[in-house]
Amino acid sequence: MLKEVVDYIRDSKYIVVLTGAGISTESGLPDFRSNGGLWDGKKPEEISHSSAVGSTAFKHFFTKRIVNINEHKPNNAHEILADWEAAGKVKAIVTQNIDSFHQDAGSKRVIEMHGHLRNLKCNICGTEYNNSKYLQDDSDECEVKGCKGIVRPEVVLFGEYLPEDAWFQANEEISKADLVMVLGTSLQVFPFNTLVESAYSNGAKIVLITKSETPFDYVATVRIHDSIGKVLKEISCGL
Known part of the structure; x- marks a missing residue:
């Protein structure tokens, strides 16, 4: 299964990553x-x-x-994504998180859908x-x-709309993606979860890594129930 993901990453020209709280809970947050x-x-x-x-x-x-x-501070999953971006593989990270751990780890192209602290x-x-x-x-x-x-x-609070610029940028990135990696989000929050549907409709491969089930498991090309940091480390070793 991980070999499939390694092959997808090697073959992809435009990878977009969607992240939720699960990537930061591995830092203890x-x-x-x-x-x-x-x-x-x-x-x-x-x-x-x-x-x-x-x-x-x-x-x-x-x-x-x-x-x-x-x-708390970023963990190895955040750092691996930053390394993949620096290597030209990951083109953008679209996150629900407000902790700025992606930026702290070195990622530059981070689209914050729910703002920051x-x-x-x-x-x-x-x-x-x-x-x-x-x-x-x-x-x-x-x-x-x-x-x-x-x-x-x-x-972004309840009762408020997502930032228009962030929403536009996220959809632009998804429209160009041939591989979307979904990490640590339950995909319960609208309209963030519709980005996965859009990627699927556009023909992108979907790699979905969370420990819990999501309503969008059915669109996953590869579905992994495990620690994000552990899985990304194993993938990196195979690249």
Whole structure:
């Protein structure tokens, strides 16, 4: 099975990678949806909704996520993808993750569908702040004189649309792909999951690596239930 993937990578001219929380949980970073995840026992559509900006629960939730990210670092799967990009194989990574681990590992062509936590931004005047404001300051009010805005993470919340530029770029990359590798995403989130359908419809080969089942397993050319880091390392050894 892995030999097939090695052959696909060797023969492909345009590889696009789609990633979700599963690639970062291998760094020890807690995910959102699983048992024990950040949303376990909570109502994510309330805590992480655009209408919750300014609430104590909202700030506490994202402060905790920033702390989580600062306590962890990219793993060998992130590093292997960066190496494949540097070698000219991987053309783009389209990620649901907001941790910036792909960039930290050296990847350059990263399309962030759900934003990031590298910095914060006022929801009225747009002034940017380092994310340390959430860690060091009890207030989430904008510091610009006369502005009464709230400082919030640059992430896509429930009730908000995906960034138009990111969505356009992702679809452009998928339209050119002859191989799409899907790593660590349950493919439960719309419209991110439609990228896999689009790739399949375009005739691209799909390599799907997650431990859990997904609603799109049926489109996979190769389906692997295993650790992403372990599998990518074995693939790299075969290239």
